Amino acid sequence: MIFSGSAALPAILRANNYIIAGIHTAEVASDKLCALAQKRGFACAVIFKENFMKWRILLLSLGITVVCILVFTFAATQVYYNSTIDDGKEYLRVYMNVYEDGGYSSDADGARSLSERLNGARVTFMDGRGNVIADSDTDNSLTNHSDRKEVQDAILDGEGFAVRGSSTLGKNMIYFCKSYGSEKLVRIAVNVYSDWNIFVRTLPTAAQYFAVDLALCVLLAFVATHFILNPVKNLAADAVSGGVVTGKYSELEPIARILNERNRNIKLQLSQINAEKELAEQARKSKDEFISNVTHEMNTPLTSIRGYAELLGSGKMTEAQKAEAYKTILNQSERLTNLIACIINYGEIDSDELPPYEVDFTALAREAIKALKPEADKKQVTVIENIDDGVKIFSRHERVSEVFGNLLRNAIRYNKQGGTVTVTLTQGRLAVEDTGIGIAEENMGKVFSRFFTVDKSHGGKNGGFGLGLAVVKKICKKSGWDISVESKLGEGSKFTVEF
Structure with missing residues (x-):
């Protein structure tokens, strides 16, 4: 009898586990609903990130246009610089013609006189080997300039041009040297800005363009976000309302298809969750009824067994009554054993892998x-x-x-x-x-x-x-x-x- 009563405990524990499983199923269904509600918040993400989108468009457009302005400025500087060099060469040829027509002496006075006539251009007289005879800007007589490119070209070809910084004056200059026979070289040079100096001098003007560019980029950011985000927000609003999402623009059709598919999946999942909740509710009711049945089924034989055991212990029963009591105790024990066996057998079916x-x-x-x-x-x-x-x-x-x-x-x-x-x-x-x-x-x-x-x-x-x-x-x-x-x-x- 003690064994039968103890064996009933696993059945009660299994029944409690069934109830807990049913409650857990309902909780999982509730969690799924919450997760789905959070998924529906994708529309809010579109709305609340509008300002962030404006900043991104502004920074992107500003960065692109600033780079374009700088590249254009640098390219224009190169074009202007090359044009300046070409014009300088023509001016130097004209200056050389002035020398040829003026009959200037090849000494320091002649160099300074010619320089004054040429609006301050630097004039250098050299012998046929590149040794300086006279210079209008500095006293560097007896200096040899045969290593200068314009001098080398003049000695070989009759004339030569070069653009470089002057080592004696520390200025960037364009040089034109011409040979007059094997004994005389005349070089005329004028100051010229380097390409970098020209670029730096254009930066104040470029800054004005940057200011205009900033204003245009701000306007573009507002206009772009309006035309880009408004259709997307409309799609999101349609998706949240549960209706069919349609895009006015072909570019938004993929998004519309994704939102429609998402809505279909959400509806399907909601229907599945509702079905799971109904199943969980049915399972809960079945388990409540089972607990009631098992409680009664177990109490009935246990009560009979205990009652007859107490009567037998009192010693006041006749032999016929004792025989009937023994029979009842055995029958009720067998019924209790069968109940427990049924519950255990049901639980073992899932784990049966034979x-x-x-x-x-x-x-x-x-x-x-x-x-x-x-x-x-x-x-x-x-x-x-x-x-x-x-x-x-x-x-x-x-x-x-x-x-x-x-x-x-x-x-x-x-x-x-x-x-x-x-x-x-x-x-x-x-x-x-x-x-x-x-x-x-x-x-x-x-x-x-x-x-x-x-x-x-x-x-x-x-x-x-x-x-x-x-x-x-x-x-x-x-x-x-x-x-x-x-x-x-x-x-x-x-x-x-x-x-």
Whole structure:
């Protein structure tokens, strides 16, 4: 008796686990709803990031235009510089003609006089080997300039040009040197800005363009965000409203398709969550009913066992009463053991990973009918056999026996006095039909639920625990079989399994 009472504890713990699992399922469904609501916030992201978009457009456009202005300024500087050099060469040729026409002496006075005539241009007289005879800007006579490019070109070709910084004056100059026979070289030079100096001198003007550019970029940022973000915000608003999103511009069609697909997925997930919530609610109700049934089923035998044990301990019972008490205690212990075994068996189906094999269903069905014949005879129920020979399926003997035994036992147990049960077994199909009490239409959807019984009287007069059909359904689902039921209240039921 102590063993039976202790064995009941795992059943209670399993029942509590079922309830906790049901509550957890409902919580998961609620969490999914919250996650979906957060996903719908993509419209808010479009709205609240508008200012950030303006800044990005402003900085990007400003950066591009500033670089373009600088590149243009530098390129224009190079063009202007090259043009200045070309013009300088022409001026120097004109200056050289002035020298040729003026008859100037080749000494320091002649160099300074010619320089004054040429608006301060530097004039240098050299002999045929590049030795300086006189210079208008400095006294560097006897200095040799044969290493200068313009001098070398003049000695070889008669004239030469060069643009470089003067080592004596520290200025950037353009030089023109011309040979007058083998004994005389005349060089005229004028100051010229370097390309870098010209670029630096243009920066104040470029700064004015930068200011105008900044104003235009700010205007562009506002206009661009208006024309770019407004259509996107409209798409987001349509998506949040749940309607079909359509884009006015072809560029936005991919976004519209994505939003429509997202809305469809959200609706599908919401419907799945609602279905899961309904299943969780149904499971909770079934578990509540199961707890009530199990509590009563366990209390009834335990109360009987304890009562009779106390009477036996008092020593006031007759021998006949003692025999009846022993019999009752054994019967109630067996009922309690069966209840616990049913609960444990139901929980072990999912973890059963033993390999299947070929089962002779014909032999198994006939043996089961023979074993349950005494129970059928008690209710005067006739079992009609329509069983084909050689029906075999790929499963395991104990699982097939559970399916067939539960269906046949229920057909007998819930049948009317003097009713019939028809068993039809063919290759790939089993049907068990009875003429019993039937199932109400509102209970058809719950008939395979765990712990559901047609008789609500806590196990009922028929002695069921509400796990038989749930076990059948679970085995069929795990094996890949289809099970269905047809029933009419007061006329009987028919259960069909397609293998």
